Amino acid sequence: MFMNVWYTAAFSKEVEQSPKHVRMLGRDFVLFRDAAGAAHCLSNVCCHRGAPLSQGRCHEDGTVACCQHGWRFDGNGRCILMPGAAAGAAIPAAARVDAYPVEERYGLVWVMLGDDPAAAAPIPEFPEWGAEGWRWLEYEETWDANYHWAKFSNLDYVHLPIVHGQLWNGGTRPPAHEVEYLDDTSLASGIYVKTKRAKGLWSMLRKAETEVRSRLRFYLSGLTIKVDVEIGGAGTGMRFIALDMSTPIDERTTTMRFLFGRNFLTRAFADKGHLNRNLKNIREDRAIAEAQLPKVTDIPEPGALMTDPEDKMVKEYWAILAKLRAKGWQIDQQAASLAEQRGEYQVIPSPARRVDPSNWVYAVVPRTDPGAGVGR
Ligand code: FES
Ligand SMILES: [Fe+2]
Structure with missing residues (x-):
């Protein structure tokens, strides 16, 4: 499976101001809509103790709150509120989850699963969709x-x-x-x-x-x-x-x-x-x-x-697809499965990791060595 590709994650009508769990590329994500109506996609595994954000709820401040201790994450994956923390306590830098670029086109929520949106092929143009007479x-x-x-x-x-x-x-x-x-x-x-x-x-x-x-x-x-x-x-x-x-x-x-x-x-x-x-x-x-x-x-x-x-x-x-592998965008499924068997959870890297690769709780999925040749 390949990262740095736009995928459809849901029909737009399915995404509301309540979190929705979606599985893609063998990983877990949460989709939700903020109060202004914008759709967001975050890694579903809370950076605190790994509870699913999708079992929490959305708030008027545009966040999704984790189901266990209520940490609130905005559409950029940043934790902006920890209900149990001491008053005035700083929010740690690692209190964030991966957030992925989202676009809504053709009645669908598209998500770019990867860390390099500028390099991903664009969402195709279908001018007939929504045009008069169709x-x-x-x-x-x-x-x-x-x-x-x-x-x-x-x-x-x-x-x-x-x-x-x-x-x-x-x-x-x-x-x-x-x-x-x-x-x-x-x-x-x-x-x-x-x-x-x-x-x-x-x-x-x-x-x-x-x-x-x-x-x-x-x-x-x-x-x-x-x-x-x-x-x-x-x-x-x-x-x-x-x-x-x-x-x-x-x-x-x-x-x-x-x-x-x-x-x-x-x-x-x-x-x-x-x-x-x-x-x-x-x-x-x-x-x-x-x-x-x-x-x-x-x-x-x-x-x-x-x-x-x-x-x-x-x-x-x-x-x-071979070109994507040559770019290092193919998930090494065998290595990923071994990590899963060891009980680890790995995520698809998000664009924020390119800006700041430190202070992330979960490691990223391993990628196929582009030099390993075609086929595995
Ligand atoms: S596990 Fe999510 S807030 Fe604690
Ligand atoms: Fe067919």
Whole structure:
């Protein structure tokens, strides 16, 4: 798993002025909203005696108070009040927990888990979200699957006819396509295919065989896939967009958050059908991702089995992650597991640790040696 990446931590509507526990990258965090409405994300383990902040409560001063002795932490992770301390006593420098950059976009709370926000890839732009003439649905589920397997459930065109029965020109072979880099950490590809009349409610849009344009993009931020299909046929402007974002809860568990947008049939009556079409695909993808072995997988060794065209996008996905490893941003999971077995708690480093590396109660997670080569 990788740090210095923006991940989705929750839908905005789930974060209120009461603390919410979230697990990501095998660590524990608390999300809360201050009195002004700003969302915050802190390490959930209190620096005093390790009680969970998420079992405490929020106060009007914009803090979250620990459940055991009531130390209050602001959105920067600083303890600003110790109810049991002697009057006038100074607050120790180590009375702080890691705080992570938060942004709210697309109805989601995004958190940058790492210590170098300037180096992290930005949250992608999705101008269609919130734009006039678009209707969006939200959906979330947690899969018993490694996040790579979960992500690969939509990162190629070849599985569509095999898993979802969506044929290309009546067959299983997708047209030739290239993958381009939009920037260092984002990929795009596009294909045109002749497609039959649509089924169900969508048949109102596509009454006959026509050419349909489909674009697939991958963004490192949020581990996001964007599927953009001109569902009514090329040139109609009637588009369906699926955004799926994956957050590794740990190496074996992944929360999938989906945003489904359409700029046609935008009244509520079409929502159920729209969601059900997507739920069918999600069910099919999930069954495979949860059955894939090994349960934990990692960047493959050079020369690993990959084919064209199904692995075009997957190959570049691994290349992007290999760049993160070369930057020293991969958590060394084996060393982290050993520390856990010894009963230690390690945190994802936050930006404040770069400014002042001393006076922290918990050590940071170990990182994979960038010089150790590909694969572990
Ligand atoms: S354990 Fe949190 S205030 Fe004491
Ligand atoms: Fe799929």
